[in-house]
Amino acid sequence: MCCLLISSARDVVIASATCRKWREAYRKHLHTLAFNSNDWPAYCDISPILLEILITRTIFQTTGLQGLSILMDDAGEFTASTVIAWLMYTRETLRRLFYNVPTSPNVNILAICGRQKLEILAVAHNSVTGVEPNFQRFPCLKSLSLSHVSISALDLSLLLTACPKLESLELVDPEIAISDAQVTVELSSPTLKNIYVEAISLDKFILETDSIEHLHLRDCALEVFELIGKGTLKYFKIDDVSVIHLDIAETVDNLEVIDVSSFTIIWTKFYQMISRSSKLRKLRLWDVTFDDYDEGIDLETIAVCFPQLNHLSLCYELRDGLMHYGLQGSSNLENVTVLELGWTVINDFFSHWVEELLKRCPNLKKIIIFGVISEAKSHEECQILAKFTSSIVRLMRKYMHVEVQFEYE
Numbered sequence: 070m071c072c073l074l075i076s077s078a079r080d081v082v083i084a085s086a087t088c089r090k091w092r093e094a095y096r097k098h099l100h101t102l103a104f105n106s107n108d109w110p111a112y113c114d115i116s117p118i119l120l121e122i123l124i125t126r127t128i129f130q131t132t133g134l135q136g137l138s139i140l141m142d143d144a145g146e147f148t149a150s151t152v153i154a155w156l157m158y159t160r161e162t163l164r165r166l167f168y169n170v171p172t173s174p175n176v177n178i179l180a181i182c183g184r185q186k187l188e189i190l191a192v193a194h195n196s197v198t199g200v201e202p203n204f205q206r207f208p209c210l211k212s213l214s215l216s217h218v219s220i221s222a223l224d225l226s227l228l229l230t231a232c233p234k235l236e237s238l239e240l241v242d243p244e245i246a247i248s249d250a251q252v253t254v255e256l257s258s259p260t261l262k263n264i265y266v267e268a269i270s271l272d273k274f275i276l277e278t279d280s281i282e283h284l285h286l287r288d289c290a291l292e293v294f295e296l297i298g299k300g301t302l303k304y305f306k307i308d309d310v311s312v313i314h315l316d317i318a319e320t321v322d323n324l325e326v327i328d329v330s331s332f333t334i335i336w337t338k339f340y341q342m343i344s345r346s347s348k349l350r351k352l353r354l355w356d357v358t359f360d361d362y363d364e365g366i367d368l369e370t371i372a373v374c375f376p377q378l379n380h381l382s383l384c385y386e387l388r389d390g391l392m393h394y395g396l397q398g399s400s401n402l403e404n405v406t407v408l409e410l411g412w413t414v415i416n417d418f419f420s421h422w423v424e425e426l427l428k429r430c431p432n433l434k435k436i437i438i439f440g441v442i443s444e445a446k447s448h449e450e451c452q453i454l455a456k457f458t459s460s461i462v463r464l465m466r467k468y469m470h471v472e473v474q475f476e477y478e
Contacts, residue, residue: 101136117145134159138167146173156181169193179205200224202231214239221246222254229258242268286310318342330355349375353382369398382409396425405430411439420460435472442477
């Protein structure tokens with residue numbers, strides 16, 4: 070039996086309106102439908118009622134639909150009865166569901182699609198309430214995304230319990246209802262491997278999982294974040310996050326990538342936490358503020374603690390006469406082949422810093438220099454930039470085997 074592959078519902082609507090064979094083909098063989106306002110701007114010119122009719126007619130002419138995507142930005146609200154009809158018609162065969170349109174009143178998607186064959190569920194701009202793990206169970210679900218969703222801390226915890234095979238979790242700007250005065254969320258899943266959390270504000274966030282490999286926190290405000298696991302974490306990224314107490318120490322033994330940007334940390338505590346990551350291959354510290362920068366972060370420490378490091382990214386900053394990344398010590402970064410260096414405010418010492426780093430990376434293959442250039446520059450700033458450019462050109466003549474790339478913003 071053949072499978073009909075079409076990129077979007079737009080193609081189905083147009084084709085079926087003009088050709089009887091197309092109508093027969095997609096009725097019998099179409100397995101995926103995607104209604105996306107970015108794909109077809111004409112959707113935005115249709116009223117919600119007419120849009121519901123169009124989607125209903127298209128869905129109800131299919132059999133065995135496995136993938137349904139309804140992503141309509143600024144489409145207003147759909148009526149609950151219509152959305153329920155779509156889900157009831159497709160739920161027995163549906164494997165992938167993406168839905169981001171508010172409904173009036175709210176539709177309990179979990180109650181309708183629970184105990185079915187869903188493997189991927191992404192819901193946005195809706196509410197999740199009254200989770201019952203025994204009834205609303207998702208035995209096959211591997212990926213869950215909740216974006217701009219209203220949900221209580223208890224329901225979120227119960228929802229993970231209802232997904233025994235869940236591997237990927239994405240939380241984007243959720244509205245989390247908390248019953249206690251302290252805003253605390255505790256999540257536990259033995260199968261989770263990938264976690265992405267964005268725009269979340271909590272007093273305390275505790276995550277317990279024995280299988281986690283990939284963790285990314287972005288644009289969050291947390292007083293306490295604690296990750297409890299068994300050393301399976303390989304990728305840790307934290308971007309524009311405010312956190313007073315960060316604890317991932319139990320999971321760092323097999324870390325391969327640490328990517329920290331737009332972040333304030335106490336280096337001694339952070340270093341103690343990651344110093345066991347002897348398998349680290351990429352370290353990125355970008356636009357990072359150190360509360361204890363007088364302690365010093367030198368290349369010697371990086372070279373000794375992370376012998377397998379092959380990709381190093383550092384953003385230069387000189388503050389009160391002290392440099393974040395010192396050049397103390399004599400150990401080389403033997404395995405580093407890619408070096409990314411940048412500045413927020415350039416000065417005459419930056420060229421010297423780049424030169425010393427090049428000397429410490431004998432097997433370097435590529436260097437990328439990132440810079441910030443303001444629109445209005447004084448004559449002195451222009452002179453510094455010109456001097457830096459000339460010095461880099463002279464310097465790289467000594468390293469003809471190294472590829473050089475500049476990226477300015």
